[in-house]
Amino acid sequence: MLASDYEFDAAEVRRQASVIARQADHMDALLDDLNLSFRLRADALPLTRESVDLIELVRELAVELANDPRSEGREVVFVEPAGGGVLTAEVDSSMLRRSVMNILVNAAIHNPAGTTITTTLGRSGASAYLEIADDGVGMTAETRGRLFDRYYRGTSTGADVAGTGLGMAIAKQIIDAHGGAIDVSSASGQGTTVRLTLPLLSS
Template structure:
């Protein structure tokens, strides 16, 4: 409705019949702030009068709030302060909880790293993420139990094989050297002898790799002349009787210069011997083996290379990633690289050294070993 200056209704639309058609100044002052007969209303000034818009009863709630000006500014700043304080509290709680979570996660991450290295794991299961910690402990216990079972099984099998194998070797050697036996029988005895020796070496390799893997092999370190060590290994292989199809070339990068190592003499002999024999065994048609020794960045460098068949890229990547590769036989009855090179890598690791397997150009295998000097 529109009221004129006298308070009379001069226009209306949908106006309830129970509302009066004229209002005093007191009425206008009242319903401007509150209600008009329980109807919430709003007012606007117009050139032709006062426009009053009403709404259904109970549809709006009207309130009049009055503040002392002296309290408005402090109240405003107080609200801002409370708001900022809440934000600061939320941030502090966030960082506090994050730190607690990081503190709980840190031993879990450390435990996972230990498991990846095959080491035992035991984490305090109290606090947050206790279920994950308990699961990690169970996984660690299971893996350690499994590894121990495997190590015990290998040791037991090796021990059980050793006695009958010694008997086979003794009788086969005796039969091969008995002149009264037929030639065919002596040849068969020689084959049995050679295959038994391979089996004996395999048992020895299994025992050694198991001990190295589970840190059960004692490392008896002593001062070693690396050049003399290399010469002894090469002489031993030559004295064992090497095929005329194979040739070993020895080279000193710094002739006459002493290269001293601190390591286990027997293990280092086994390491170098395995490398040379690996080239011989896996290249039965013959190859040239180059053995060099030198010094680089206060490290003793052994390089053994051959111009034989070499290895596939997959096998090279597996060896350089410290992964196991197959040691089975292929269709041509040639054994693949496997356990012998794994033992070499384990011995290098036990002496805090590094090893790299690369392809010899145009074909063959090159193995580079760096061991810290004394």
């Protein structure tokens, strides 16, 4: 406890202000995630669907992650569908971007520098799939089984890893709302692959 007559010098004031600002940003993010998660669970967030080129959307997000400070030291690779072509789906672009970005950031912040994060798009019948794979630390069976639980942060998540514990739950809720599916394969020391599938727009 500080004495009542203690005076902070200018450097201490700046440090304290920085801490308060970070805490405020974290609370804003938490409230935003809580609001979105509850609205998705209650089907109270109508999707604004439009025809979206999934290749361009995922390419843009891969570039965004590569330039995000949270992925510093990680390599981000984007792999287009084999054989070219287009993958068009009727989705809420803003919500889908949020879902995919949550997964990409999760791969970055839970793995060390030197990890490669690869996004691969493809077609399987009437659906598109997106695989987000990393060659990082992998997950325990417990973490893999609870990855999409609200507030769960994993058995190996350090205290220095910022987050609300809602990112992956929200990612799944958004994919579910689009009639898609999401699953994960991982093992400790063997990296992680998250696979999303979404129905394609009928030609």
